[in-house]
Amino acid sequence: MRLIVLVIIVGFPIALIIAWAFELTPEGLKRTEVADELAKKSSRNRAWIYVVIIAGAISVSLFFLGRYTATSKQSGSAELPAKSIAVLPFESLSEDKANAYFADGIQEEILTRLAKIADLKVISRTSTQQYQSKPGNLFEIAKQLGVANILEGSVQKAADQVRVNVQLIQVASDSHLWADTYDRKLVDIFGVESEIAKAIAESLQAKLTGGEQQALAVKPTNNSEAYDAYLRGLALEARASSPDDSEKVVGFYERSVQLDPDFALAWARLSRANAHVYFAGLDTTPARRDATERALNTAQKLQPNSPETLLAQAYYQYWVRRDYELAKAMFGRVRDLLPGSSDVPGALALIARRQGHWDQSVAYWEQTLALDPRNTQWLATAAETYGMLRQFPAALKTYDRVLDIVPNDPDAVASEARIYQTEGNLEQAGKLLVGVNAQTPSLEIFLAKMNQLFLERHFDEAIRLVHSRLTESRDLPEFERLFEPLFLALAQEYAGDIAGARVTAQQMLHPLETVGKKAPDNPFFALALSLIHAVLGEKDAAINEAERAITLLPSEKDAVDGPSYEENLASVEVNVGDKNRAIPRLQRLLQIPYSNCLTPALLRLDPKWDPLRGDPRFQKLCEEKKP
Numbered sequence: 001m002r003l004i005v006l007v008i009i010v011g012f013p014i015a016l017i018i019a020w021a022f023e024l025t026p027e028g029l030k031r032t033e034v035a036d037e038l039a040k041k042s043s044r045n046r047a048w049i050y051v052v053i054i055a056g057a058i059s060v061s062l063f064f065l066g067r068y069t070a071t072s073k074q075s076g077s078a079e080l081p082a083k084s085i086a087v088l089p090f091e092s093l094s095e096d097k098a099n100a101y102f103a104d105g106i107q108e109e110i111l112t113r114l115a116k117i118a119d120l121k122v123i124s125r126t127s128t129q130q131y132q133s134k135p136g137n138l139f140e141i142a143k144q145l146g147v148a149n150i151l152e153g154s155v156q157k158a159a160d161q162v163r164v165n166v167q168l169i170q171v172a173s174d175s176h177l178w179a180d181t182y183d184r185k186l187v188d189i190f191g192v193e194s195e196i197a198k199a200i201a202e203s204l205q206a207k208l209t210g211g212e213q214q215a216l217a218v219k220p221t222n223n224s225e226a227y228d229a230y231l232r233g234l235a236l237e238a239r240a241s242s243p244d245d246s247e248k249v250v251g252f253y254e255r256s257v258q259l260d261p262d263f264a265l266a267w268a269r270l271s272r273a274n275a276h277v278y279f280a281g282l283d284t285t286p287a288r289r290d291a292t293e294r295a296l297n298t299a300q301k302l303q304p305n306s307p308e309t310l311l312a313q314a315y316y317q318y319w320v321r322r323d324y325e326l327a328k329a330m331f332g333r334v335r336d337l338l339p340g341s342s343d344v345p346g347a348l349a350l351i352a353r354r355q356g357h358w359d360q361s362v363a364y365w366e367q368t369l370a371l372d373p374r375n376t377q378w379l380a381t382a383a384e385t386y387g388m389l390r391q392f393p394a395a396l397k398t399y400d401r402v403l404d405i406v407p408n409d410p411d412a413v414a415s416e417a418r419i420y421q422t423e424g425n426l427e428q429a430g431k432l433l434v435g436v437n438a439q440t441p442s443l444e445i446f447l448a449k450m451n452q453l454f455l456e457r458h459f460d461e462a463i464r465l466v467h468s469r470l471t472e473s474r475d476l477p478e479f480e481r482l483f484e485p486l487f488l489a490l491a492q493e494y495a496g497d498i499a500g501a502r503v504t505a506q507q508m509l510h511p512l513e514t515v516g517k518k519a520p521d522n523p524f525f526a527l528a529l530s531l532i533h534a535v536l537g538e539k540d541a542a543i544n545e546a547e548r549a550i551t552l553l554p555s556e557k558d559a560v561d562g563p564s565y566e567e568n569l570a571s572v573e574v575n576v577g578d579k580n581r582a583i584p585r586l587q588r589l590l591q592i593p594y595s596n597c598l599t600p601a602l603l604r605l606d607p608k609w610d611p612l613r614g615d616p617r618f619q620k621l622c623e624e625k626k627p
Contacts, residue, residue: 083204084121084147085168086128087111088135093156093163103155105231106164106193108238110151113197115340116215116307119206122340123147125238127374130405142171145373149177149204160186160224166196168203178203186224215307215337226260229253233269243282243477249273257298264302268312271295275312279319284519292320307337314347322557324351342372346381353385356559358593361385376402380412387419388560388593395419410442417448424601426455438468443480450487455605459495463488482511486528489535494607505535523552527568539576546572555594563594571608583617590621600624 087110092103107125114122123145131141138150153166167179178199182192194216201208208216221227233252240246253270257263274292277283296316299309314330317323328351335344349364365382372378383398396419402412413432420429429452436449446469453462466488470481485508492501509532516525530545546569555562567589573582589598603609603622612618 080142080146080148080172081121082148083119083206084123085114085149085151085200085204086123086142086145086147087114087125087151087153088128088131088141090164091154093154094158096157099157101232101235102157102162102228104235104238106155106189107153108234109193109231110196112338113193113216114200115338117197117201117206117208117212118339119208120201120204120340121147122371124342124372124375126342126377127372129238130374138169138171138174146370148172151200157186162186162189162192164189164192164196168200186228187222189227190219190221218306220265221260221263223260223263226256226263226266229256229259230263230266230269233266233273237269237273243280246273246277246280246282250277257295261298262302264299264306265308267295267299267302268306268308271299271312272315275315275319281522281524284522289320292316307334310334310337311343318347318351324355327351328355340371342368342375342378345371346378349385350381353388353593354558354560356593358385358389362389374405376405376409376412379405380415383415384595387415387422388595388597390593390597390599392419392423410440410445414442414445414448417445417452418596421448421451421455421605422597422599422602424599424605426452426605430456438465438472447487450491454491454494454607455602457494457607459491459607462491463495466491482508482515483528486531489532490608493535501535502537505532508532509536521552523549523565526552527565530568530572534572534575537576539578542572542576543569543578555592559593560595563589563592564596567598574609574611577611579612579615583612583615583621586618586621 087107090103090107092100094100094102111122111125114120115124127145135141142148142150148171150169150171151166152169153164155165156163162182162184164182164184165179166182168177169175170177180196180199182195184192197216198208198213200206221230229252233249233256236245236252237249240249250270250273253266253273256266257270260266271292274288274295278288278292293316296309296312299306299312303309310330311334314327314334317330318327321327328348331344331347331351334341335348338344345364345367349361349368352358352361352364362382362385365378365385368378369375369382379398379402383395383402386392386395386398396416399412399416399419403409403416406412417429417432420426420432429448433445433449433452436445438446440446440449450462450466453459453465466484469476470484470488476484485504489501489504489508492498492504509529512525512528512532516522516529519525526545526549530542530549533539533542533545546565549565550562550569553562553565555566566585570582570585570589573579573585586598586603590600600622601624603618609618
């Protein structure tokens with residue numbers, strides 16, 4: 001799906017805050033320049049009076065300031081739920097730096113157990129992993145995460161011996177509620193994770209049901225090597241940032257189940273990892289789909305009712321089968337078993353918007369971010385949802401939250417730029433994209449720059465930019481090398497170089513057809529082929545491929561991406577001269593939410609709609625509706 005979004009934003013289904021300084025004067029708050037003028041009029045022989053008054057005022061102010069800040073700090077903490085906790089990253093004390101994954105895995109496993117306790121509010125790891133293992137500003141961290149308690153810990157692993165140190169801190173009083181040290185053999189580490197979770201629950205006076213006690217006591221495997229491979233997969237999965245990482249995650253889980261074929265938890269994770277690769281468009285072959293299903297079936301045979309197995313089943317229905325109703329029902333079951341997991345409301349938010357239940361999606365995002373307030377992925381996806389709804393101020397505000405956590409993050413900057421482009425504010429978008437060039441690593445921000453050049457009609461610059469990227473970037477991923485020539489063909493076509501555009505498109509056709517045959521059910525390849533045929537002037541082939549893409553993923557099945565394929569069909573129809581079919585389609589698209597949605601501003605600016613500009617029906621669509 002990521003490729004679809006990236007292609008759509010590039011030319012086809014592709015607040016300046018001024019701070020004023022003030023000073024306090026005897027006449028109240030004045031702008032700095034006014035205060036300066038008043039100062040000139042003051043009598044010098046009365047200066048000593050002001051010194052005395054100011055000194056007294058400062059003394060009184062400091063007294064009340066101290067009282068106020070102390071009170072506000074206590075009251076701020078008091079407002080936080082007493083049974084709330086964040087588990088900070090565990091420090092790895094192992095001499096072998098390669099064992100750092102083990103500390104990450106132990107932290108994740110403790111969090112998973114805590115998430116099963118309904119009486120606790122547990123912040124997800126994605127919100128805590130940005131912090132240090134033992135930071136000094138616990139009060140500020142607790143405030144950011146919305147918790148009253150923080151767990152710190154360290155892990156030391158040497159051969160098959162493991163030492164785990166933990167301490168539970170009540171932030172308001174800066175006191176240790178509980179601390180302990182565990183020395184175990186690797187094969188016995190599961191008991192430590194359960195003991196820690198139970199001790200935390202007891203310290204925070206959280207009630208455990210009988211089912212929760214049983215869930216905490218489950219020992220997933222007796223094979224220490226299998227568990228080690230599982231923890232490696234778990235740690236990498238939390239930080240995966242590339243297709244190679246995703247495949248390595250699958251490899252770790254495969255190794256784990258090879259070592260212990262009865263390791264149900266690893267089978268469930270293997271199914272999820274394969275499903276993610278499939279859904280992300282990295283591998284949509286029948287073989288990947290079958291591997292996902294085999295792993296799920298094995299997990300179901302071993303532990304059919306465990307929350308991890310049910311979660312894998314839910315993701316299989318969502319990511320592979322696209323059976324949203326069944327996926328939603330499965331996530332609902334998991335929610336009762338993992339009440340503290342942000343994954344569940346997050347997935348429900350995503351499913352709700354796929355079904356076109358936009359209000360539900362927004363409500364689920366609020367629940368998700370309460371459990372995972374500094375998860376930049378969730379924040380960005382929530383912002384994306386606001387953008388789909390054309391609630392652009394809310395989208396920008398949420399992207400700003402992302403940038404507060406990860407300043408200058410290129411993907412977040414690109415997303416903000418796209419929002420401004422969608423609003424027609426090319427000036428603000430351009431400011432965000434200054435400095436983007438052919439060597440810019442982030443594909444998202446590079447494509448946002450390409451879109452900016454298209455909307456500004458700087459086609460020659462766009463041609464130079466994409467040509468430089470294709471010829472000068474040595475480490476360009478293979479899928480970029482496959483698809484970026486399409487951007488070049490479009491830029492050439494917009495610039496009036498029809499012959500050059502067709503040469504570029506013809507060079508792309510065979511490689512893309514070859515790849516597309518390996519994934520016949522992937523609508524993105526049909527979309528790309530439709531655009532290539534349109535550039536080549538092959539009307540029937542272009543329309544057929546565009547319609548095939550819609551058949552593979554209709555809007556009725558996917559309210560997020562489905563309409564994007566309809567927009568692509570409209571652009572193909574315009575390109576090949578079938579204007580009368582395109583305009584009613586555009587009229588409908590302006591009225592519904594979807595990914596990178598169409599707006600009157602984009603209709604006015606985007607060169608792909610130029611053939612429609614003389615049509616009064618189109619001009620009416622370009623008019624902004626008054627609120």
